[in-house]
Amino acid sequence: MTEQEKLDKQEQKARYLRKAKTLSEALPYMRRYAGQTIVIKYGGHAMGDDDLSHSFAHDVVLMKQVGMNPVVVHGGGPQIGRMLEALQIKSSFIDGLRVTDKDTIGIAEMVLSGSINKGIVASINNVGGQAVGLSGKDSNLVIAEPLRRTRKDPDSNIEQVLDLGFVGYPKKVNADFLRMFEESSVIPVIAPIGLGENGETYNINADTMAGAIAEALGATRLLLLTDVEGVLDANGELISEMTEEKARAMIADGTISGGMIPKIDTCIHAVDHGVGAAVIIDGRVKHALLLELFTEHGAGSFIGHAK
Numbered sequence: 001m002t003e004q005e006k007l008d009k010q011e012q013k014a015r016y017l018r019k020a021k022t023l024s025e026a027l028p029y030m031r032r033y034a035g036q037t038i039v040i041k042y043g044g045h046a047m048g049d050d051d052l053s054h055s056f057a058h059d060v061v062l063m064k065q066v067g068m069n070p071v072v073v074h075g076g077g078p079q080i081g082r083m084l085e086a087l088q089i090k091s092s093f094i095d096g097l098r099v100t101d102k103d104t105i106g107i108a109e110m111v112l113s114g115s116i117n118k119g120i121v122a123s124i125n126n127v128g129g130q131a132v133g134l135s136g137k138d139s140n141l142v143i144a145e146p147l148r149r150t151r152k153d154p155d156s157n158i159e160q161v162l163d164l165g166f167v168g169y170p171k172k173v174n175a176d177f178l179r180m181f182e183e184s185s186v187i188p189v190i191a192p193i194g195l196g197e198n199g200e201t202y203n204i205n206a207d208t209m210a211g212a213i214a215e216a217l218g219a220t221r222l223l224l225l226t227d228v229e230g231v232l233d234a235n236g237e238l239i240s241e242m243t244e245e246k247a248r249a250m251i252a253d254g255t256i257s258g259g260m261i262p263k264i265d266t267c268i269h270a271v272d273h274g275v276g277a278a279v280i281i282d283g284r285v286k287h288a289l290l291l292e293l294f295t296e297h298g299a300g301s302f303i304g305h306a307k
């Protein structure tokens with residue numbers, strides 16, 4: 001054996017040892033989460049690249065394999081935006097929510113329940129999982145009502161009702177239907193579309209949808225995958241643990257804005273309504289889910305009562 005071959009062999013042995021160590025360190029976490037429901041919100045920004053989508057699919061399959069109940073709720077804001085642009089339909093946002101008229105709701109449903117949902121299902125199934133794609137319409141999974149938003153007019157101080165069109169808020173979640181999947185090898189993948197009481201279609205912010213599902217299932221964790229490290233302070237530093245008071249103050253002073261507002265609102269509501277904890281994590285990092293669940297330090301910004 002040459003010197004180089006000896007070095008290669010040593011390096012290979014060291015690599016195997018590192019892998020074995022990582023696996024043995026993961027064991028207590030696997031035990032902790034066995035049988036627990038983990039709702040994962042997979043944001044449209046986090047879906048960008050094939051390598052990341054592949055590692056996401058792998059992580060979800062591994063979670064199911066080791067006895068957890070992963071439930072995937074996905075977004076697709078950037079993808080809806082691109083389709084609207086191609087069709088020359090203008091789109092605007094209020095507090096991170098897309099104002100949704102009749103044309104927009106048709107496109108949003110087509111993109112979310114169509115290509116995005118089936119793309120995620122296919123990538124999970126390609127790596128050995130058994131995913132099934134759903135939207136809030138299937139089995140009355142999420143019954144929605146119109147979301148009402150008000151804002152004080154700064155001049156008159158009079159409260160105004162904002163018209164968001166077909167933006168919905170989850171009113172009722174069919175948790176029994178989702179619990180059926182806990183007894184099976186099926187991983188549900190859910191598009192954020194809700195069904196109105198008169199058969200209307202509602203566009204639901206995917207964070208809000210994931211939060212409502214996590215609450216209905218009493219999930220142990222709500223993991224929100226996005227395109228930033230987590231919640232950042234005014235200096236751009238990651239805040240690894242957030243309190244409700246701190247989050248409210250940061251929204252009020254503008255440090256938290258745009259799409260981060262519905263995310264934070266969702267996390268606070270979820271931990272106040274039976275979800276163990278919510279974590280905003282960086283979906284741009286490979287195996288972000290495994291890092292959060294199976295390592296001591298976790299990742300991203302944690303909002304909850306107990307680690």
Ligand SMILES: Nc1ncnc2c1ncn2[C@@H]1O[C@H](COP(=O)(O)OP(=O)(O)O)[C@@H](O)[C@H]1O
Pocket residue numbers: 043044045046075077096225226227228230231232233255256257258259260
């Ligand atoms: N304080 C903050 N910390 C981190 N991100 C923030 C903050 N305030 C606003 N944001 C914005 O929120 C975005 C994440 O929300 P969003 O674009 O809706 O993501 P997703 O598509 O993953 O749901 C970030 O890319 C960032 O631009």
Ligand SMILES: CC(=O)N[C@@H](CCC(=O)OP(=O)(O)O)C(=O)O
Pocket residue numbers: 042043044045074075076077078080096097098108167168192203204205206207259
């Ligand atoms: C009402 C509302 O804003 N709905 C969102 C639904 C998709 C979504 O939330 O996607 P991300 O998680 O990728 O942002 C939208 O139309 O963009």
